[in-house]
Amino acid sequence: AAGVIQSPRHLIKEKRETATLKCYPIPRHDTVYWYQQGPGQDPQFLISFYEKMQSDKGSIPDRFSAQQFSDYHSELNMSSLELGDSALYFCASSSRRLASTIQETQYFGPGTRLLVL
Amino acid sequence: DQQVKQNSPSLSVQEGRISILNCDYTNSMFDYFLWYKKYPAEGPTFLISISSIKDKNEDGRFTVFLNKSAKHLSLHIVPSQPGDSAVYFCAASDGGSNYKLTFGKGTLLTVNP
Numbered sequence: 001a002a003g004v005i006q007s008p009r010h011l012i013k014e015k016r017e018t019a020t021l022k023c024y025p026i027p028r029h030d031t032v033y034w035y036q037q038g039p040g041q042d043p044q045f046l047i048s049f050y051e052k053m054q055s056d057k058g059s060i061p062d063r064f065s066a067q068q069f070s071d072y073h074s075e076l077n078m079s080s081l082e083l084g085d086s087a088l089y090f091c092a093s094s095s096r097r098l099a100s101t102i103q104e105t106q107y108f109g110p111g112t113r114l115l116v117l
Numbered sequence: 118d119q120q121v122k123q124n125s126p127s128l129s130v131q132e133g134r135i136s137i138l139n140c141d142y143t144n145s146m147f148d149y150f151l152w153y154k155k156y157p158a159e160g161p162t163f164l165i166s167i168s169s170i171k172d173k174n175e176d177g178r179f180t181v182f183l184n185k186s187a188k189h190l191s192l193h194i195v196p197s198q199p200g201d202s203a204v205y206f207c208a209a210s211d212g213g214s215n216y217k218l219t220f221g222k223g224t225l226l227t228v229n230p
Contacts, residue, residue: 106218
């Protein structure tokens with residue numbers, strides 16, 4: 001079965017540079033979530049989109065922005081990169097339209113490992 | 118404030134025996150709970166879930182138990198296999214809060230042959 005696709009898988013940037021991470025959800029999924037996982041940490045929610053509209057916002061720095069496009073793929077744009085942005089960035093997708101009122105299972109992509117030097 | 122807690126950073130069991138991974142939560146608004154398995158350099162893989170209206174859900178070798186009054190859930194793996202060795206994350210969501218997942222810090226399970 002098709003899974004969540006993330007690109008690139010690895011990214012090396014210098015401080016103050018910008019980066020764009022892409023996420024392609026499972027076909028027919030309408031919701032995308034972004035999570036950041038620092039070394040030895042649990043994944044932390046950044047932001048989510050449902051039907052191309054921002055659904056929720058977590059601990060996402062103002063230097064980061066994201067959007068979901070008409071084909072449901074999403075991009076996370078990161079500017080003025082800092083050393084502390086080095087982490088694994090996961091995208092997850094779900095079908096909110098098909099979920100019950102309390103059950104919505106998120107399926108994760110393989111992640112993008114960002115290293116800021 | 119860690120709303121989902123996995124107090125055992127690691128667990129080691131023998132192949133064929135039962136693995137029990139525990140998770141506690143503090144937010145009474147959580148109504149859906151999931152377990153994910155994660156290998157290094159890969160994304161979390163969904164294993165099994167349970168909604169707050171149930172106290173047990175079973176899928177093959179995996180069973181999740183939910184004790185709402187104790188705000189506790191556990192994942193049982195029977196029988197354990199070496200391929201089950203991975204980090205297991207407990208996660209919870211609140212449907213009224215747009216379903217974002219709150220994760221525990223994970224438990225590293227090692228199944229010895």
